[in-house]
Amino acid sequence: MLKYISKRIFLVLFVLLGVTIITFCTMHFAPGDPEEVIAIARYGEDLTQEQIEWVKVTEGFDAPIYAQYLKWLNHVLHLDLGQSLVTSENVLKEITTRFPATMILAFSSLIISLTIAIPAGIISAIKKNTIIGQFFMTGSLIGVSIPNFWLGLLLIWLFALTLHLLPSYGYGGLSHLILPALTLGTSMAAITTRLTRSSMLDVLSQEYIVAAKAKGLDNRTIILKHALKNAMLPIITFAGMQLGFLLGGSVIVETIFAWPGIGKLLVDSIYARDFSMVQGCVLVIGVTFALTNLAVDITYAFLDPRIRYE
């Protein structure tokens, strides 16, 4: 187990290194030279060649690219992501004030999604040829087909505008969280339900389920003890990926509900051509994704003894 986990951590270090390289490159692949972009941000659109040269030298853009990367990496390792080109705010500070909002939204929508999807998936697998099974499958098909932004608007119309039960946008208490979390949670639940169902059906056709039945166990024990733990493996992987994406900020939902998360920050920074902020966001999102996957791998080891004793 320890060997497995240390191996995973070792591999993640390489992934993180890759993340930094790619993040660094976004700066250089972006249209226009970085020194020009920074010069525009500093001195406005009317630039002289001297101003651009000045930025190039003072910011170190004349050095070879690997030297620039190493210098930047050194800053990153010291948790220095630089300053916003637009507001001169510290990038890391700005991200850390936004990140909790994204995290709250991500975890609550994941919890909503799994609370709906796992029971619904199990029931529709067990009752696959009945009305109940069909009902859940139709429901999840509708859920998969509804776009996020439309569902968000629909919920705002119903709960905020018609029933006046919940605020339609903003960040604050639990009441602000409900609508965006429901929007994200239910649409994720739809696809997770289908995955749970197919995973469960696959497990239920395995020989060890016949063996469990042959022991005289009741259906409840067979499903909850023998089938679910096996069926959870692909669901954990998928939920982990979903969480990774959610922690990167869900741009559309954050925008609809004016939720001050990292996804909205990223999009705003892109529009404002705030390169250092974009770079910081991309780096944090990449690192979060890699770490989420590490957490999934470790969860896997707890669930599956074959991995634990690898």
Place this chain on the structure above:
Amino acid sequence: MSLLEIKGLRVFFRSGDRTIKANNSIDLEVMDNEIIGIIGETGCGKSILGRAIMTLLSDNTEINGKIFYKGEDLLSLPESKLRTIRGKSIGIILQNPSAALNPVLSIGDQIAEVFQYHEKMSKQEAKMKTAGILKMVGIDPNRMQEFPHQFSGGMKQRIMIAMGMAFSPELLIADEPTKGLDPETKDSIVNLLRNLVRSKNMSMILITHDLDVTEKMCDRVAVMYAGEIIELASINNILAAPRHPYTKVLLGSLPNKGLRSVPGESPSLSSPPSGCRFHPRCVHAMDECKKDHPPMLLTEIGTEVRCFLYKGDQDQI
């Protein structure tokens, strides 16, 4: 006295627009303290028969006939009653232990749950019982916490035996318990099973295509072909005086009898040959074999056989 009596059992599966007739009017009795072998080539329906007795077949199966266990028809009992019989009064050792053991549960847990479930034992008690049962099948009880993938094929088979034998059921169904094992492991599994079944006065249905194993363990043998029992006799009669032409060629396929293969192809279970199902492969096939389905006939040595060759000398049963 008969412990199990199967009467006119028919098991059909729907697969697309075809109907697979896996078992066709099976009649079979299992006596107290008897080991009966069911032999036949792969796909003859013998494993299906074992599962039908345990009522383990899936929902798309059409089952007709009666399976009397101690006078009660298992096929008409409610599921809740069946659960008290499965694993306690009738045990099964499924083929392919690697697939039949749950990969994410420890082997101790998979055995102990039988005690916890049927006898409402505490975890501690169940653990003690499990240790005892593991010892009985030759597995170190200290390995109780380990998982199936940590055991070898022969050991997994022993674990399956431990699971099926947990309550020393009156009837044990063993489905290919020696499949895929090397000769030495096979011998040890055969000895273990035979000794356990004999010492606990159990009855056993041994499903196998290994005639060697059949010879070592069984009192009586039912030979199956294309979903039917075509010969039913004591082990001595089967070996010394096989009656059905199929049984004869099957015995001829043994390594020490010349390793001759059965000519022709295995019949399809969805559209079996007309008349006697063996006639396309039979060297003695007559005209009536192609048209009429032979009934079970009793021969003078006590063997029951489904073949027109024996029609002249005795009455049909």
